Amino acid sequence: MTTAVDRIAIKAKERPGDRIFSTATVVAGSLILAVLAAVALFLFVQSIPAFVAPADAFKGDFSNFWSYVAPLAFGTVWSAFLALLMAVPVAIAVALFISHYAPRKLAQGLGYLIDLLAAVPSVVFGLWGIGVLAPMVQPFYANLVEWFGWIPLFAGPVSGTGRTILTVAIVLAVMVLPIITAICREIFLQTPVLYEEASLALGATRWEMITMAVLPFGRAGIISAAMLGLGRALGETMAVAMVLSPNPEVIFQLLTSQNSNTIAANIALNFPEAHGVGVNILLATGLVLFVITLIVNMIARVIINRRKAFSGAN
Amino acid sequence: MSTMTISSPVTNSLTAGKLPKHSPMMVLAASWIVVGALFAVIFLSGATETFNWAGTLFFGTVLYCIALFLFSYFVEGARRARDRLVTALVTIAFVVALIPLISLIGTTIVNGLPAFLTPTFFTESQRNVVGAGGGALHAIVGTLFVTGLATLISVPIGLLTAIYLTEYGRGRLARGITFFVDVMTGIPSIVAGLFAYALFSLLFNDPGIRFGFGGSVALSVLMIPVVVRSSEEMLKLVPNELREAAYALGVPKWLTIVKVVLPTSLAGIVTGVMISISRVIGETAPLLIVAGFTASMNYDLFSERMMTLPVFVYNQYASQGADSQAYIDRAWAGALTLIVIVMLLNLVARLVARTFSPKLGR
Numbered sequence: 226m227t228t229a230v231d232r233i234a235i236k237a238k239e240r241p242g243d244r245i246f247s248t249a250t251v252v253a254g255s256l257i258l259a260v261l262a263a264v265a266l267f268l269f270v271q272s273i274p275a276f277v278a279p280a281d282a283f284k285g286d287f288s289n290f291w292s293y294v295a296p297l298a299f300g301t302v303w304s305a306f307l308a309l310l311m312a313v314p315v316a317i318a319v320a321l322f323i324s325h326y327a328p329r330k331l332a333q334g335l336g337y338l339i340d341l342l343a344a345v346p347s348v349v350f351g352l353w354g355i356g357v358l359a360p361m362v363q364p365f366y367a368n369l370v371e372w373f374g375w376i377p378l379f380a381g382p383v384s385g386t387g388r389t390i391l392t393v394a395i396v397l398a399v400m401v402l403p404i405i406t407a408i409c410r411e412i413f414l415q416t417p418v419l420y421e422e423a424s425l426a427l428g429a430t431r432w433e434m435i436t437m438a439v440l441p442f443g444r445a446g447i448i449s450a451a452m453l454g455l456g457r458a459l460g461e462t463m464a465v466a467m468v469l470s471p472n473p474e475v476i477f478q479l480l481t482s483q484n485s486n487t488i489a490a491n492i493a494l495n496f497p498e499a500h501g502v503g504v505n506i507l508l509a510t511g512l513v514l515f516v517i518t519l520i521v522n523m524i525a526r527v528i529i530n531r532r533k534a535f536s537g538a539n
Numbered sequence: 540m541s542t543m544t545i546s547s548p549v550t551n552s553l554t555a556g557k558l559p560k561h562s563p564m565m566v567l568a569a570s571w572i573v574v575g576a577l578f579a580v581i582f583l584s585g586a587t588e589t590f591n592w593a594g595t596l597f598f599g600t601v602l603y604c605i606a607l608f609l610f611s612y613f614v615e616g617a618r619r620a621r622d623r624l625v626t627a628l629v630t631i632a633f634v635v636a637l638i639p640l641i642s643l644i645g646t647t648i649v650n651g652l653p654a655f656l657t658p659t660f661f662t663e664s665q666r667n668v669v670g671a672g673g674g675a676l677h678a679i680v681g682t683l684f685v686t687g688l689a690t691l692i693s694v695p696i697g698l699l700t701a702i703y704l705t706e707y708g709r710g711r712l713a714r715g716i717t718f719f720v721d722v723m724t725g726i727p728s729i730v731a732g733l734f735a736y737a738l739f740s741l742l743f744n745d746p747g748i749r750f751g752f753g754g755s756v757a758l759s760v761l762m763i764p765v766v767v768r769s770s771e772e773m774l775k776l777v778p779n780e781l782r783e784a785a786y787a788l789g790v791p792k793w794l795t796i797v798k799v800v801l802p803t804s805l806a807g808i809v810t811g812v813m814i815s816i817s818r819v820i821g822e823t824a825p826l827l828i829v830a831g832f833t834a835s836m837n838y839d840l841f842s843e844r845m846m847t848l849p850v851f852v853y854n855q856y857a858s859q860g861a862d863s864q865a866y867i868d869r870a871w872a873g874a875l876t877l878i879v880i881v882m883l884l885n886l887v888a889r890l891v892a893r894t895f896s897p898k899l900g901r
Contacts, residue, residue, distance in 0.1 A: 238791075246793035247707055253699035254708070254716045257767070260760060261719055264730065267737040318632030326629055335633070337889075342640050344881050346821020348849045349874045352856060353643045356650070356867075399639045406636075430622035453725065460727020462824035463853060489729045489824065496828050504746060511733040515726070522725035526718060 272509035274502050282502045285473045294510050299475045300485030301514065304390055304465065305458035308397035313451050316402050320409035325435060336410065343403035351467030354396040355388065359468065363387030366480045384482035388470045391479040396464045401454035408453065412446035413439055445528055452525035456518045466490035488514040558614055566607045571599035600631060644878065651875030654868040665834035670862035675873055677836045678851035684840055685751050685830060685847055686820050689758035694812055697766025705774040706796055723764040731760040732825025749831030751845035757825035762815050769811025773804040806895035813888035817881045823849035848877050
């Protein structure tokens with residue numbers, strides 16, 4: 226008899242306001258999932274004509290859609306990879322500086338300063354890249370080709386304008402730096418203080434403390450931060466579209482005036498004039514980009530979520 | 540007997556074998572002076588036309604790293620030397636990261652100010668303008684309209700989702716939403732633009748569709764996840780005691796949320812919304828695709844092309860006319876306007892956060 230009484234849960238009275246409000250929140254939440262599904266669905270529906278398009282529908286010398294998108298996909302991945310190669314070490318160092326080296330009082334202000342970089346619109350980065358950075362690095366490129374031209378990556382002829390994939394990668398690196406820094410900083414700050422104090426008390430120098438306590442603790446976080454940065458670099462459009470002088474081929478050389486274009490920049494450059502099946506082809510390349518970034522982001526998020534303590538980058 | 544050995548000069552055992560406190564600064568200054576002197580000799584001998592400032596700073600800093608490592612190695616030993624080297628490298632990395640920010644803001648101000656200060660920049664559009672003159676009013680109005688509508692769409696959806704995740708959500712749906720909101724923050728902006736285009740061109744069966752509302756939808760796709768994340772963080776900060784006190788007084792759950800939870804976290808939510816606006820107001824690619832570009836004023840979000848500030852910057856740069864300098868000047872002025880708007884939004888957001896947020900224990 227007592228067990229039956231125990232089982233009766235006390236339930237709050239459900240008022241109409243409660244029901245309406247909670248339904249509204251569920252609808253809003255589900256809407257987000259619906260939007261993500263709709264993005265994939267509509268892009269796919271509009272891309273179907275591109276997959277079966279005849280060879281003469283493509284700008285340039287391509288037999289089908291996949292041969293058209295391959296060099297673009299290569300350019301996208303190649304430029305993002307180069308950008309990460311530069312951004313990740315600097316971002317880790319900057320995050321360490323803010324979390325463990327800078328004076329406590331200054332640290333937060335310095336963090337804001339780096340966050341300001343994230344707020345600069347990409348089109349301004351494009352203007353800066355083409356107006357300031359490209360002319361500035363061109364003489365260095367000329368020297369690089371002169372001295373190291375025997376290395377295939379640096380083979381000439383050197384670009385006269387500096388608008389090469391390496392310049393693009395530098396601009397992209399500057400753009401993803403604040404994202405990677407922000408996440409790394411959060412993670413480094415979460416290192417248990419006891420670990421840090423223990424290693425310092427055992428006589429470790431600050432650098433030894435960081436290699437023994439901070440970096441091992443943050444390894445998963447650093448990897449996922451890098452992948453989020455990769456996702457951003459893959460999808461960046463305007464800076465690439467403005468700075469790069471493109472060529473529809475797979476090209477590894479960093480310093481010539483012939484560079485593989487990226488998917489996003491190719492869309493931005495060609496979409497305003499596209500018509501007919503040309504629009505569908507560009508939409509289909511967009512779908513490819515969407516799938517690539519979705520996979521990269523999902524892997525990054527799975528790695529982050531595995532560490533429950535970490536609350537998120539934003 | 541043993542007292543005899545003390546007669547040697549007394550050293551402080553705590554600082555023995557360490558470099559003096561300010562030695563890194565002194566080594567840095569010394570290496571800059573040495574390298575600077577070297578470049579000055581080259582300059583005076585006539586080998587270069589100007590004194591090489593960049594070279595002085597760069598090679599001086601490299602010399603600093605090497606010299607500091609060597610000094611420390613011989614005085615303090617290998618472990619401390621490595622520590623000092625890393626400290627130097629980390630600090631240099633931070634300074635290097637700031638160089639693009641300073642260079643970018645500096646060039647934008649210098650190049651953008653002349654056209655920015657012309658009186659017509661904020662009062663006229665580009666209609667019938669060839670060469671110099673005209674302004675960006677059509678783009679500024681377009682940006683305000685498109686971003687404003689995007690905010691109107693994103694804030695209710697984002698806020699309600701955040702409320703669901705913190706107050707109601709349990710189980711698989713909540714976990715799925717959290718995961719995919721995070722994934723959505725990584726959608727490339729151009730894909731959002733393509734989505735809006737694909738959606739509306741199918742709905743209205745018009746393959747050449749361009750209108751401002753499409754831009755708002757595209758920006759909302761980018762903005763909603765940011766609003767959800769920031770609002771969720773803020774709602775989580777509201778202490779549970781407040782909710783329990785309200786329940787104990789017999790307040791229904793939805794009224795508790797509306798009257799207790801939301802007002803408590805309002806400052807944080809406003810800050811998050813403003814920062815998310817500053818993220819999307821500079822987006823170019825989606826607006827280029829679905830809002831298009833025009834030289835005329837357009838106050839109607841639902842028909843015809845609509846110019847926006849980022850697209851204005853790109854368009855002025857990409858399609859320069861006969862008097863190309865005028866176009867480049869306008870591009871920089873547009874960029875300056877954008878940066879001013881974004882910085883103002885960020886600044887006001889931080890002020891709101893600092894002034895109105897409830898004081899928590901920290």
